[in-house]
Amino acid sequence: MNPFSRFAFATLCGLVLAIITHLATILMIPLFSERHAAARLAESARLENAKLIAGPGHETWLPRHDPAIAVAACAYDLAEGPFRFTAGTNAPFQSVSLHSRGAGAFFAVTDRAAINSELDIVVMTPEQRNQVIALRALQTETDAEPKEQDPAIEVIAPESRGFAVIRVLAPRPSLAGRALAAARQASCTIAPIEDLES
């Protein structure tokens, strides 16, 4: 090969490399970005109640936040066990969404899905879900008395780490305090698999 065609070949290789770098960078930004909401919420994984991140009259890092909505969130790590998110539904409107770094927003539900004015969501990995199904099958076989409990909404998470977000509406300024309190009261706990039998 003469020097010029070698140069052209190197340029071509460089361009192919550029496309690979471009795609890899785009795919990796959500996974490693320090600015990601998940990174900012990492500390909330140890809390038992959701951490308020935005709300009426509240400073926030959320861009273009709606001042009529109180937003609270908590991070989870399913390696410690299934994650249970519970919130009362007394506000005019509220919703819960689940997010993870790679998959983005993967689940959302409004208070229409509430049973006995409580939203109860359990997030599991596919393996944990299988264990729960196996335990339930065992329970029906042994005719054990099923526990009296309202069924929770069960969600399979695409990644073991993520965070749950609750949004509570304050239609009028006078209701801001109640919305903030409702958002803060959402509870985030680890639910042992044995507790999910019912």
Added chain:
Amino acid sequence: MRPETSARIGAAYDVALLVYAVALGAGLGLASALWMVEGDLPFGRQEAGPWHVWPQIGSRAADPYSRAILARTANIPLGAGEGLAFHATRDDAGRLLESDCVYILDGPIPPARYWTLTIYDEQGNLAGDGLESRSITSSARVVRSENGAAQIVISRAPAPGNWIVPPTSQRFEIVLRLYDTQAAGALTRFTASALPSILREGCFS
């Protein structure tokens, strides 16, 4: 030239080409990736008159570029099923929204359990402070005429009826958020007739 010298030059040229290819790949790849994640979400945008919306960003169908941008802005989008946010930075005639002008929003708002209309300045900051601000209105606050239509006036000067105030910055953005709406969904196409029109009435000065 001795044969060894020319072989050495050839080898040096190969190394230089290798360095050049790697530098070109890394530089161009990173620069183009960073360029793509600055600014607005590039894909999945639907236009409806002056409004635009990204119906997919709250679902698993969101494209990788949108996810990267959401990550870099620390944004938590409304999940599909929670609600939808419509953005407008231009009026019906395609002119950028200016604080010095008077605008009238008129027309239907898609059915939703609740909606809010909020104004942000160029940096994305809320005009005024929170819920008490004169720069937001909502389905709970808006005053309707006898036929059920709501007209909203955006103006620096007080106006009768539903009046909201633009920010002090020159340009601004209107965001209409629908909470718990049937309009959400990947198959919905939004048209200008389903959303309020933004008409410029005139300008100060």
